[in-house]
Amino acid sequence: MASILRYKFGSTIVPFNEEDRKEYGWIKESRCLKLLQFTKRSQDACVAVSALVNAMIAEDTVALVRYVYNAASHPRIMALFPRRSKKGVEMFVGLTLPFYEDFRGIDFPPLDDPTTEPKNHHLSAMHALAKAMDLSKAYL
Incomplete structure (x- = not known):
């Protein structure tokens, strides 16, 4: 009996068989700029x-798109934000959205732990650093 891959989507288990992989699976794509055709x-x-940019600005919406960086990359989700430049040119600005797999959790000690509280010399050093970075008294 052949086993079927399963993926968790929220609280649901979704089966993913060989036909699904062929239809929807990740196909290795190389980094490229492909010319599809010439058109007038x-x-x-x-x-x-x-009109699309203006409508998206008016509706305060963004577009979610599929993006592949290179042949070794998995497809990513990107948000396209509609923008209008100072000269009035309509455009999209893309921002790659993180997946759960992109999250790297780091454990920090609790802030209320007395062993992690700064000592007086630490506080003095930080005050001196902040004072040294004060640009309001900078000479040009």
């Missing part, structure tokens, strides 16, 4: 992108 410049396409 279209004012309508420019208007459509501009």
